[in-house]
Amino acid sequence: MERKLESERLTDLEGKLEPDVVKETGFKNIIIIDNIPQVEASKIPKLQKVLAKICAHDDSLHENALYLPTDSAGKTLGFAFVEYPRPEKAAQAVERLNGYKLDKNHIFVVNSYEDFDKYLNISETYVTPKITDVPEIENLRSWLLDSRAMDQYAIRWANETEIYWNDTTILPPNKPTPIISKSHWTESLIYWSPEGSYLATLHNQGIILWGGSKWSKIVRFQHPGVKLIHFSPKENYLVTLSSAFAETDTTKDPQSIIIWDIRSGKKLRGFPGGQSNQWPIFQWSFDDKYFARLGTDLISVYETPSMSLIEKKSIPIPGVKDFAWSPTEHLLSCWVPEQGNSAARIVLMEIPSRKVKSQRNLLNVSDCKLHWQTNGEFLCVKVDKHSKTKKSTFTAFEIFRINEKDVPVEVIETKGTIVAFSWEPKGNRLAVIHGEGPRPDISFYEVQAKKVVCLGTLEKRQANHLFWSPQGQFIVLAGLKQFNGVLEFFNVADMETLATGEHFLCTDIEWDPTGRFLATYVSHWRHPSENGYNIWSFFGRLVSTTPREKFYQLYWRPRPASLLTDEQEQEIQNNLKTISKKLAALDSKENEAAKESLAKQRKQLKDEWVRYLEKNRQIYEEQRKNRESLRGYPSDPESNYEVIEDLVEEVIEETSEVI
Numbered sequence: 001m002e003r004k005l006e007s008e009r010l011t012d013l014e015g016k017l018e019p020d021v022v023k024e025t026g027f028k029n030i031i032i033i034d035n036i037p038q039v040e041a042s043k044i045p046k047l048q049k050v051l052a053k054i055c056a057h058d059d060s061l062h063e064n065a066l067y068l069p070t071d072s073a074g075k076t077l078g079f080a081f082v083e084y085p086r087p088e089k090a091a092q093a094v095e096r097l098n099g100y101k102l103d104k105n106h107i108f109v110v111n112s113y114e115d116f117d118k119y120l121n122i123s124e125t126y127v128t129p130k131i132t133d134v135p136e137i138e139n140l141r142s143w144l145l146d147s148r149a150m151d152q153y154a155i156r157w158a159n160e161t162e163i164y165w166n167d168t169t170i171l172p173p174n175k176p177t178p179i180i181s182k183s184h185w186t187e188s189l190i191y192w193s194p195e196g197s198y199l200a201t202l203h204n205q206g207i208i209l210w211g212g213s214k215w216s217k218i219v220r221f222q223h224p225g226v227k228l229i230h231f232s233p234k235e236n237y238l239v240t241l242s243s244a245f246a247e248t249d250t251t252k253d254p255q256s257i258i259i260w261d262i263r264s265g266k267k268l269r270g271f272p273g274g275q276s277n278q279w280p281i282f283q284w285s286f287d288d289k290y291f292a293r294l295g296t297d298l299i300s301v302y303e304t305p306s307m308s309l310i311e312k313k314s315i316p317i318p319g320v321k322d323f324a325w326s327p328t329e330h331l332l333s334c335w336v337p338e339q340g341n342s343a344a345r346i347v348l349m350e351i352p353s354r355k356v357k358s359q360r361n362l363l364n365v366s367d368c369k370l371h372w373q374t375n376g377e378f379l380c381v382k383v384d385k386h387s388k389t390k391k392s393t394f395t396a397f398e399i400f401r402i403n404e405k406d407v408p409v410e411v412i413e414t415k416g417t418i419v420a421f422s423w424e425p426k427g428n429r430l431a432v433i434h435g436e437g438p439r440p441d442i443s444f445y446e447v448q449a450k451k452v453v454c455l456g457t458l459e460k461r462q463a464n465h466l467f468w469s470p471q472g473q474f475i476v477l478a479g480l481k482q483f484n485g486v487l488e489f490f491n492v493a494d495m496e497t498l499a500t501g502e503h504f505l506c507t508d509i510e511w512d513p514t515g516r517f518l519a520t521y522v523s524h525w526r527h528p529s530e531n532g533y534n535i536w537s538f539f540g541r542l543v544s545t546t547p548r549e550k551f552y553q554l555y556w557r558p559r560p561a562s563l564l565t566d567e568q569e570q571e572i573q574n575n576l577k578t579i580s581k582k583l584a585a586l587d588s589k590e591n592e593a594a595k596e597s598l599a600k601q602r603k604q605l606k607d608e609w610v611r612y613l614e615k616n617r618q619i620y621e622e623q624r625k626n627r628e629s630l631r632g633y634p635s636d637p638e639s640n641y642e643v644i645e646d647l648v649e650e651v652i653e654e655t656s657e658v659i
Contacts (some may be wrong), residue, residue: 013119028087030113031094034079037106054100055082055093081113095266101306112421125130128545138212140197143557148590152179152557153519154190154199155533157548163215163557166517166535175544176535178636191551193231195560196225196263196513200229200238207240209262210374218264223258229279231262234288238262241279241493257281259307269307277506290324290351292332299323299334301351310352318346322368326565328376331357335368335381344368346398348407358400358407364388373423376404378447381384382421397421397432399447410452412445420466427472429455429492433463434437440464442477456495462486469515470492474498474538476518478509489540499540505530513559517543524550 022494031542033055039047052066067081073324074481084090090112112379143152146165153176164176194202196207207221207229225244225424238260243253255272255366262270271281271293273571282291290310292301298314323334330351331604338344340396344365349360362383369382379400386393397412419433428447435441439460446453463477463486473493483505489498507526510519521533534546562569574577628634 013259025116027113029084029090031082031084031090031097032079032111032113032116033082033205034070034109034111035106036080036102036108037139038077038078040074041070044068044070044074044076047076051080051082054102055097055538057093057096059085059089060402061085072571084597099306101303101308132424138214138216138218140211141560142213144559148586149508151512151517151559153549153554154510154557155551156186156190156194157524157531157551161190163199166512170553176546190225191229191231192555192556192558193235194233195235196558197235197560200227200231202229207238219262221258221260227355228279232281232284232288232291233286235262236288237284237291238266241280241281241405242654261305268305270638283323283325285330285351286327287530290325290330294320294324297334301332303352311354315349315354323369324370324372326376326379327374331376332401332570333370333379335370337368346400348379348402349401360398360400360409360416362398362636366393371421371423373428374425377401378423378428380421380423382418395434397430399452399458401447409449412452414443416440419464422468424464424472424475424492425468425470429472431466431468431475431492433461433466433477440484442466445496455492458490461486463487465509467509467511470511470513471515471536474515476509478506480506480509485520485535486610487540489538499543501536501540508554510554510556519554519556521551521554524552649652 001400014473017291031635033051036051037047049066051068055061055066060091061084064508069077069079069081071077082090082093084191092235094110097108100108100110102108103427152163153166154161160181162181163179165179167175167177187204189199189203190202192198193209199215200213201208201210203226204224206226209218209220209598210216211218220242221238223240225242226239226240228244230239240258240260240397241256242256244496254272256273257271259271260266267642277301282293284291286491288304290301292299297318297320298316300314300322301310302308303310317334317336319336319339320334321337323332325332327579330659332349334347334349336345336347343363346360346362346368347356348359350471361386364387365386366420367384371380371382372378373380378404383391383398384398385396395414395418397414399410399412399623401408401410401417414434416435417440419435421430421432422521423430430445430447432443432445433440434443439462442458442461442463444457445457447456455463461477462483464483465478465480467476467478469475475492477488477490482490485503487499487501487506488505490496491498503520503522505522506520507523507525508521510521512518516538518538519533520536521529524531530553532545534545534645535543535654538545545596564572566630577615
């Protein structure tokens with residue numbers, strides 16, 4: 001026989017048996033794309049060309065790889081068959097093209113051809129599935145179940161990474177409770193995800209996300225040379241930046257910037273270019289539905305999960321300088337500097353319609369900074385202006401009332417240099433450090449129904465940074481750098497100073513997510529000595545001090561948004577006194593338990609000391625005769641020493657008072 005049968009066992013030149021020839025069968029390399037346009041016969045060539053380009057991606061398909069079935073009139077039926085050279089290419093195409101938005105009315109639904117064959121041949125007879133062991137899934141938010149609602153934080157020092165409970169028992173020594181400690185856990189930085197579900201560690205080959213009560217490895221992302229990462233607000237996506245591909249990036253498969261799906265660990269899209277000093281490259285909408293990037297004379301807005309440009313084109317805005325998303329809706333704010341005879345502009349644009357909700361023109365503008373209030377009710381634009389002669393400058397704060405008709409604007413003008421500015425989280429107050437000289441002033445404003453009111457000004461303060469509590473009302477006025485860590489804990493509601501303190505050489509300040517505690521630390525990156533961190537209460541009491549050599553960073557673990565409704569939160573506020581009494585009783589009970597535990601520990605140490613002392617006394621007595629024989633006289637005889645009493649008189653005080 002000239003042909004060798006597939007099932008024959010043949011021998012090679014060395015007389016060894018060749019393996020069985022395995023012939024590949026099936027249609028694993030064919031996919032079906034549904035929901036494509038139904039067009040007349042005259043438009044089919046154009047549609048084939050568009051679909052072939054989309055399906056080919058980075059590879060080339062053979063001439064007859066795409067087949068469009070038609071009806072008797074020659075009109076396409078709305079689906080297509082695509083044949084790929086290998087099954088793995090077809091599998092990748094299913095993942096990439098499923099959900100692809102060709103236009104508003106045509107979003108692809110893609111499946112493997114074999115899926116249809118499999119589902120058509122499913123038996124109608126029910127067979128009870130076998131029960132298999134289900135692997136335990138880590139609860140990524142297990143720390144929220146703590147009965148005392150304690151927070152966690154991570155620190156990096158030397159080669160160590162440690163995570164602690166912020167155990168704030170009033171009883172000394174007020175030391176945090178360790179959870180986990182690892183050497184060389186990361187090769188550069190650590191990051192918490194925005195809702196605290198993951199801890200990210202950076203390595204030469206990529207990113208690893210950890211989580212759960214056992215701190216298991218959740219997912220790994222291979223991106224060699226990764227330097228920086230950025231999470232989307234809802235933790236659905238991760239953006240990574242690598243310097244290894246900055247010069248070798250190609251337009252076919254960019255590797256410098258990659259967007260990943262966190263749950264599956266799959267790469268969704270790559271982008272070329274990007275500098276670390278512009279990080280993050282992308283800004284996300286509050287719900288992860290859109291992300292945007294600033295370009296030259298344009299803003300590119302992409303949608304998820306397709307990762308494609310909305311309407312397949314960027315938004316042209318000649319001269320656009322910066323932009324920012326609203327924290328609560330799909331509203332984009334941006335500013336454009338003056339160009340020729342055209343005034344500078346502040347633009348509010350709705351996405352995806354691109355409808356301009358509001359626009360304000362400004363003259364004599366040198367720079368703008370966009371600051372959204374956390375509730376999205378107000379946008380404050382810090383506008384640096386100059387006179388017509390450009391010899392003098394001043395700053396104005398343009399406050400847009402987003403939710404009111406026609407978006408009215410309030411203006412606050414200040415003289416002198418603006419050192420710092422910050423909105424109150426979850427509130428409508430703002431703080432501004434302003435003035436000339438080494439001790440600037442601090443003013444507080446409140447946006448009321450129809451006007452902006454100045455609540456008061458603190459004059460000549462040693463402060464150059466503002467740190468609001470995440471819950472609002474309380475703020476720390478901090479003097480870093482040249483002020484060497486001066487702290488003032490301030491209650492804005494009552495306009496009073498709660499306490500003052502100092503953390504010498506302090507470089508960084510971080511509030512915990514509940515606003516109950518504050519961490520101040522001296523980072524080795526900014527100062528080589530006096531490294532370590534302090535924990536303070538919100539009213540300025542120093543809770544603990546922890547020195548660490550080569551201390552780098554402290555990150556509080558974020559908390560997800562509350563599941564309580566506004567009505568439930570208001571009910572808690574109304575019953576705060578009753579709830580406080582219950583919590584105080586629990587705290588008292590825990591303190592009593594801590595005191596008992598401490599007393600028990602001290603008694604145990606005392607008993608150990610007494611036993612040790614008694615044991616050594618017995619040994620001493622047992623060795624007495626041996627000591628006496630060696631010395632030749634009894635141990636410690638009274639005749640060996642003489643007691644001398646000396647009486648000393650001393651005048652304590654002289655007085656002439658007659659009693």
